[in-house]
Amino acid sequence: MELEFIRWLSERLPPHPNLKLGPGDDAAILRMAQGDGCVISVDLLTDQVDFDLARVDPTRVGRKALAVNLSDLAAMAARPLAAVVALALPREQALPLAKQLYQGLLPLAEQFNVAIAGGDTNCWDGPLVISVTVVGEVVDGKPLLRSGARAGDQIIVTGKFGGSILGHQFDFQPRVDESLWLAARYPLHAGIDCSDGLTLDLWRLAEASGCGAELDASTIPLADAARELAAQSIDGRTALDHALGDGEDFELILAVPSEAAGELVSRQELACGLSHIGRFVPERGLWLVDESGARRPLVPQGFTH
């Protein structure tokens, strides 16, 4: 329903003078009276949809609620500044639960120098809801948008993909430092974070840029968890299938001009690793190229809200 709703809403949201960049990218950019622009993003997590409070430690939920937003700022190459935290807490365990959520969230805030600027803490008879809004700032006037990829650009990703359900979905490192480091040194044309699925988010970036993308099957970096799930072979999906569609990898997907892409991958200056997994092409759509060179259309896979 989210897609249909966003379509309905976007018709009612004309371009606004207060926004340098409106809704539709990983975050929006506000036009301040002075200054380079303030980047804002919100994510709301609910029990039973985004996590199961009966099975996961609340500290990991609190950490994740901030981390997903930091990942959105990373996808904009924005520096995080502050966050506000809104909670709806089940009444019977409100205080210990609130503390645990923050005990997960605060160390991550400290790690990324994010100030907790406020919050709203509520009790109710419903399940846990946690909504975090982060604010950051554009660095050197150069936000990283989804819309800047050009045919011929190479697809570069951080880290590995697939199997996030085995733990990575809570424990991932938002690629804030990596994004700022890369944006300061290399000509990045476009970027998105992989929250819903590698193919789905890559397709979104390509669509926003008005082009298509080709993935080289053999080059996709597979997480150990993707191999583990494939080995369990519950539904016949391969490790590659998991990498292409699982989502919640929270890695960066970048469009980089060829020369810089070559340098990036040969130098390997980041601990998380950088992989060259394909290229952007003129015709819209998504393709997978196997080792024999055979090319087949790929349906964008991942979590749709």
Add this chain to the structure above:
Amino acid sequence: MELEFIRWLSERLPPHPNLKLGPGDDAAILRMAQGDGCVISVDLLTDQVDFDLARVDPTRVGRKALAVNLSDLAAMAARPLAAVVALALPREQALPLAKQLYQGLLPLAEQFNVAIAGGDTNCWDGPLVISVTVVGEVVDGKPLLRSGARAGDQIIVTGKFGGSILGHQFDFQPRVDESLWLAARYPLHAGIDCSDGLTLDLWRLAEASGCGAELDASTIPLADAARELAAQSIDGRTALDHALGDGEDFELILAVPSEAAGELVSRQELACGLSHIGRFVPERGLWLVDESGARRPLVPQGFTH
């Protein structure tokens, strides 16, 4: 539980270089690389606590979710810029409900020139939750804090008080324009918006300023709804009782130096009306002075979370 939690949390939140003003006032102020400071506030409303979806039109809920945040910006004399909206929608009626919420929220956003900068729209099996974060900017480097009142300042309020449960709690006008207008022309020492109760919020302002306050009973502007509730006399409370403790008036409570306060009240330049209802005093606490001049201590009344 909120108070206990905030005490626990504040011990874990040392002053942060990214914040010009941290949590504890009506909103926080971020220090941007350039610019005067970005003001941020969040409020989360839940079904059955803040409203009853079975009894109130969802458009009024959507409107209120933005309006309470604008009231917080008004209390800071900040100009609203943008808002992000996070929703947890009951699955069975998600799309029509989301549209109705926005149909109430969007006209208010337009009225106050607030850009909708993004959102996160989720469906789940729980009741409705709506969390709005607003961002604004400080005007001329002069935010209005809670902490600036001095003994001898006069207490000036906008509008009327009491009985908000009869409708005002949804249909109030956030005092954004009034606040900006007043802050530009008069020396306002401190301000807060009355969300939880006139005496409770006044007491908070006085406490933050390290002083006390005296209210003149006969001067408190009583809303028609306060008189109406008193006439129904369900619990024996007078119209004044309702004005002092009902809350959700969303009027401004201001600390103004005597001379300016006199001018303000005699000129009456605002359509909402301005009333002089008492003064700040050196000793901490809250008192009510009746027409005979008798002075009795007042227990701060209102909604505590």
